[in-house]
Amino acid sequence: MSNGPLVFITGATGHIGFAILVLLLKKGYRVRVSSRKLATAQKLNDLPSVKPYADQVSFVETPDAFADAAYDDAVKDVDYIVHVASPLPDDSQTDPDFDVEQTYIAPAIQGNLGLLKAAQRSPTVKRVVITSSVAILAKKEGRDTVGPDDLAPVPEVKDIPKHPLAAYAASKILANAAAEDFVKTHKKLHFDVVHILPGYVQGRNEPVTSSRQLVDRPSSNQTMIKFLLGHKDDTPRPNDVVLLDDVAAVHVAAMEGPDIKTGERFIAAYPLPVSWVDVERVVKRLFPRQVERGILPLGGECPDWALHFDPSKTTQRLGVEFHGIEDMVKSLVGQYVELVEKERRTGTQSTAA
Numbered sequence: 426m427s428n429g430p431l432v433f434i435t436g437a438t439g440h441i442g443f444a445i446l447v448l449l450l451k452k453g454y455r456v457r458v459s460s461r462k463l464a465t466a467q468k469l470n471d472l473p474s475v476k477p478y479a480d481q482v483s484f485v486e487t488p489d490a491f492a493d494a495a496y497d498d499a500v501k502d503v504d505y506i507v508h509v510a511s512p513l514p515d516d517s518q519t520d521p522d523f524d525v526e527q528t529y530i531a532p533a534i535q536g537n538l539g540l541l542k543a544a545q546r547s548p549t550v551k552r553v554v555i556t557s558s559v560a561i562l563a564k565k566e567g568r569d570t571v572g573p574d575d576l577a578p579v580p581e582v583k584d585i586p587k588h589p590l591a592a593y594a595a596s597k598i599l600a601n602a603a604a605e606d607f608v609k610t611h612k613k614l615h616f617d618v619v620h621i622l623p624g625y626v627q628g629r630n631e632p633v634t635s636s637r638q639l640v641d642r643p644s645s646n647q648t649m650i651k652f653l654l655g656h657k658d659d660t661p662r663p664n665d666v667v668l669l670d671d672v673a674a675v676h677v678a679a680m681e682g683p684d685i686k687t688g689e690r691f692i693a694a695y696p697l698p699v700s701w702v703d704v705e706r707v708v709k710r711l712f713p714r715q716v717e718r719g720i721l722p723l724g725g726e727c728p729d730w731a732l733h734f735d736p737s738k739t740t741q742r743l744g745v746e747f748h749g750i751e752d753m754v755k756s757l758v759g760q761y762v763e764l765v766e767k768e769r770r771t772g773t774q775s776t777a778a
């Protein structure tokens with residue numbers, strides 16, 4: 426039984442949060458996992474990367490982030506909070522009149538504020554790590570790269586376009602602004618607040634157990650997989666990709682780092698943008714048999730959306746070096762191929778290809 430420090434994490438049923446959870450468990454932390462549905466979180470116990478650490482994990486349901494004191498009991502006695510949960514853009518949202526505020530903005534802001542308020546009432550908390558996004562940044566005039574302090578202007582809610590990607594980006598900007606305002610207003614907090622800004626995250630998603638789910642579930646992984654399946658996309662997708670494992674490493678390093686100060690932001694992105702055409706080239710080299718057999722038909726189209734983020738502060742301060750596209754392809758496409766091959770062998774599911 427580990428008696429390591431106790432971490433409270435939200436969003437561990439999802440892509441990034443799960444990777445952080447596993448890394449924390451491997452490092453000997455005890456982790457309290459929260460989810461809007463207890464049963465969803467408890468399912469994590471059955472996954473190979475969590476199973477060996479059953480005595481280090483506990484689960485708590487936080488169904489309503491809007492309730493007063495929503496997280497107070499959940500963060501009792503914890504040393505650290507890692508707040509990952511937030512709505513992701515959902516391309517399948519076809520209703521042009523969807524409620525931007527209710528779907529994206531309010532849960533993102535409320536999640537940050539609810540956890541900061543709970544941390545304020547929990548004297549054991551030393552640091553809160555918030556998963557933000559490079560979407561809160563913007564390129565400054567005359568600069569080639571975008572750094573962690575190049576903040577985008579904060580939009581008015583009424584001006585946010587009714588488009589899932591735009592609404593998502595606005596939700597991250599507004600949630601970041603709300604967290605920073607909270608810190609400014611409450612000057613004597615007994616904990617630090619740091620922000621992690623991932624790029625477009627690619628990598629094996631262990632809680633996903635079918636190829637169909639890897640294609641259909643709104644996720645940054647979805648773009649690469651659909652592209653390799655020949656999907657013609659006319660929406661530009663970010664080229665600031667990053668390996669999932671590196672994103673988890675940045676979160677944990679920022680949680681542990683001795684000299685990290687409140688308000689610091691750390692970009693988690695590969696230092697060079699990667700074109701979607703490069704991805705196809707790497708896949709042909711690493712998975713020639715699967716390309717030939719039509720598991721990866723290729724021929725997809727996806728316009729590049731090239732923003733060049735500079736993660737050098739993250740590498741210098743937290744010691745995280747970023748892996749390139751080969752490792753992202755091995756991780757994510759490797760999982761897709763494993764799932765399809767297993768499904769074909771066992772006849773368990775119609776494949777996505």
Ligand SMILES: NC(=O)c1ccc[n+]([C@@H]2O[C@H](COP(=O)([O-])OP(=O)(O)OC[C@H]3O[C@@H](n4cnc5c(N)ncnc54)[C@H](OP(=O)(O)O)[C@@H]3O)[C@@H](O)[C@H]2O)c1
Pocket residue numbers: 435436437438439440441442459460461462465466490509510511512513528532536556557558559597622623624625626627643644645
């Ligand atoms: N994926 C990327 O490329 C990327 C890039 C930059 C930043 N981020 C940020 O990283 C975080 C996690 O992203 P992800 O890719 O891991 O997403 P994900 O796989 O969708 O996981 C997000 C988790 O958040 C919870 N959640 C979803 N919608 C919610 C809502 N409306 N209210 C409260 N909780 C909600 C869900 O947990 P429960 O259902 O268990 O409650 C879900 O498992 C988000 O903050 C996202 O903005 C992601």
